[in-house]
Amino acid sequence: MKTTLVAFMSLVAASTLVQAGPIAAFDQLRVFRHSEPERRLIQYGEDTPAKWMEQADIDNLFRAGVKFMDITDHQDLGAYSAFNSAWQPVIPTKVSYQDEVAPFIGNLTTVHMKSNLRAFTNFRTRYYKSSYGAKSCRWLIQQVKDVIDNSDADHVTVNEFPHSWDQFSIVARFEGSDEDLKDEVVILTDFLKSLVDNYADISYVSTKCGYACSDHASWRKAGFPSAFTIESAFEDSNHFIHTSDDTIDKLSFDHMLEFSKVASGFAVELSHKH
Numbered sequence: 001m002k003t004t005l006v007a008f009m010s011l012v013a014a015s016t017l018v019q020a021g022p023i024a025a026f027d028q029l030r031v032f033r034h035s036e037p038e039r040r041l042i043q044y045g046e047d048t049p050a051k052w053m054e055q056a057d058i059d060n061l062f063r064a065g066v067k068f069m070d071i072t073d074h075q076d077l078g079a080y081s082a083f084n085s086a087w088q089p090v091i092p093t094k095v096s097y098q099d100e101v102a103p104f105i106g107n108l109t110t111v112h113m114k115s116n117l118r119a120f121t122n123f124r125t126r127y128y129k130s131s132y133g134a135k136s137c138r139w140l141i142q143q144v145k146d147v148i149d150n151s152d153a154d155h156v157t158v159n160e161f162p163h164s165w166d167q168f169s170i171v172a173r174f175e176g177s178d179e180d181l182k183d184e185v186v187i188l189t190d191f192l193k194s195l196v197d198n199y200a201d202i203s204y205v206s207t208k209c210g211y212a213c214s215d216h217a218s219w220r221k222a223g224f225p226s227a228f229t230i231e232s233a234f235e236d237s238n239h240f241i242h243t244s245d246d247t248i249d250k251l252s253f254d255h256m257l258e259f260s261k262v263a264s265g266f267a268v269e270l271s272h273k274h
């Protein structure tokens with residue numbers, strides 16, 4: 001069980017760094033864009049009303065580096081907050097289970113990261129609108145399913161979340177055994193800092209994320225507490241992410257190992273009732 005969790009967390013951490021998300025680079029858009037007359041509903045600020053935009057205007061936002069959410073298919077996401085308002089998660093602000101986490105991070109290596117990423121980066125692209133994007137995603141979910149199947153975990157599920165394009169999102173759920181305890185998503189920045197302080201051999205820096213800057217923004221919009229950890233301050237991060245140059249030779253596996261330690265601590269700490 002422990003070994004398999006370690007493998008799983010390595011995969012998750014690795015994919016966090018390189019997986020092409022819905023916001024892809026403009027060069028890839030040019031290659032794969034079909035003539036879509038369709039307009040999309042775009043929101044690019046907390047207090048800015050959403051606007052229906054044509055693809056050419058959305059391309060201009062990419063070029064200008066403006067972060068936005070395409071809310072066309074899920075316009076009522078923000079309304080779920082009210083539904084969840086009765087839910088009062090207890091959020092830990094610091095780590096408490098160092099002894100339990102130690103053997104997990106002590107056994108982490110970069111072996112699985114390397115073999116998984118070699119396979120993952122061999123897809124011609126992971127761009128979300130291309131058929132390769134869908135294939136790479138199917139490959140990725142299968143790796144996660146294999147890890148779960150080969151473990152004795154009975155409370156971990158992984159599901160496809162479909163979109164109007166071919167690539168689906170992957171939703172992994174670690175459910176508490178106590179049904180009254182909704183501890184699936186209990187995330188805050190102080191807790192992440194404590195994880196880095198205690199489990200990684202390098203320290204954290206704070207960086208400004210901004211509107212719709214990454215996947216956690218949708219969770220936040222839906223009313224879940226959320227926070228975001230990335231490899232470095234934004235200005236120092238891998239600028240090839242979401243481009244066709246996001247290749248394995250530009251990655252630091254030692255740095256990813258540090259990230260995996262944080263991810264392992266995160267999973268073990270939050271598996272406890274708080």
Ligand SMILES: *[C@@H]1O[C@H](CO)[C@@H](O)[C@H](O)[C@H]1NC(C)=O
Nearest residue numbers: 002003102103104105106107
């Ligand atoms: C690796 O895991 C085993 C089994 O949990 C544990 O006994 C051992 O101490 C771990 N190794 C390190 C270096 O943490």
